[in-house]
Amino acid sequence: MPKLKIAASLLAGEFINLERDVKEIEKAGIDLIHLDVMDGHYVPEITFGRQIISTVMKLTKLPIDIHLAVTNIDHTINGFMQLHPRCIFIHPETSYMPIRLLENIAQAEVLPGIAVNPTYPIDSAKNLLEYYGGVCDVLFMSVEPGYGGQPIMHKRLQIAKNLRPFVRGSMWIDGGINPNWAIEAKKNGVDGVVSGTYVFNDVQPMKLNVDSLRGESLSWRTP
Template identity: 25%
Template sequence: MQNRKITIAPSIMCADLCNLEKSVREIEREGLDTLHIDIIDGYFSPSMPLGIDTVKQLRKITDMNFDVHIMSNNNEYFIQEMLQIGVQQISFHLETSTHIDRFIQLIKKNNTKVGVALNPATPLSVLDYVLPQVDAVLLMLINPGFATDKNEKQVSYAVKKVEDLYRLIKENGFEKRIEVDGRVSLDTISSLVRAGADTLVAGSTSLFISNKSLAENKKIVEKAILEGLYEEVK
């Protein structure tokens, strides 16, 4: 496990939404190559931080990998829109999908990586037939879209769920990435990495902590990642 590549994916909704290009340039300067973009319909989750046209404009100004997380009751519409924009990975929620296999194939035939997302309490058993087909599984560790509620904590079983998913992947001989999203904080990163997480969606409790610069926060995040990788091989 110690040779895993850990990806820090800054959540653009936690950046300066009034100065998005400036925020993207700052992220690029720190050598980060993946941008996590939440697409929310206002029904699946109460917030709607970014619209489709904003993502189109972002695509024009950066070559960063766009890791899109769709939180919607109408997944196909947003999948089609994101494919037209040209993103690198699309994750959609199994809880709101009827035609899961069709969505997976739609994304894959456009040479885009596909992930399936699970709410905190959704059991891993829903992955029984789809896990072989996907590139990644995105585990929500808080209820989707409620990140602005600073009182909401990461679910108590977050690390166990990552461990269970990692075990499931390895027991089947798969190579799938585990993405974690929701209060992926300086306090929890090392334990999530140790459990098997590969992609860390970094937001207001890690990369965008307001009293430090992005560069300072990145160094602390990287230190926590190394601690997690070190602990797993001791």
């Protein structure tokens, strides 16, 4: 069985020490870096923009995923596609034409993805994926986007399992992840987890945190 993939969310890092955090992520054996772009409208927080993402991409050869938690996505996405990350996740409800937007991302030779909030109807996600028909990753939000460190919503894993047959790419789960939930997520068809708070906690070395999420360490401690 393939190992659970781990994406480190830089939202939980120290913005003033991005280079240090990126190098630590590389040493810890993490698979890719996850960047949450928040505009202060779709969610209350404001985080990364294109310039910061471009800087991060120059610091590492690890794949980069961009999660666009923004309004007016149809007017702002082109600049992010030009950065050529591995994947761009969009919230379908923020676009007037989400299918066309996914197609445009794919035409830019970037993997398209959708982010599914707890409040987004699961049937709408299924219909969107079925209608699009192409390879598309899914970022399954187990908590409301905008803040790190929230506890996971228990029922979300069962919903993720029901969505999995409609996903033609990889399914990721984001929010409240710890080793117990990472194991349960994998059992429910999830291919990878996005973790910030747990990965970056300094109770133990980052490598041990990552190994714990993959089930390769028998002991783990919460921050």
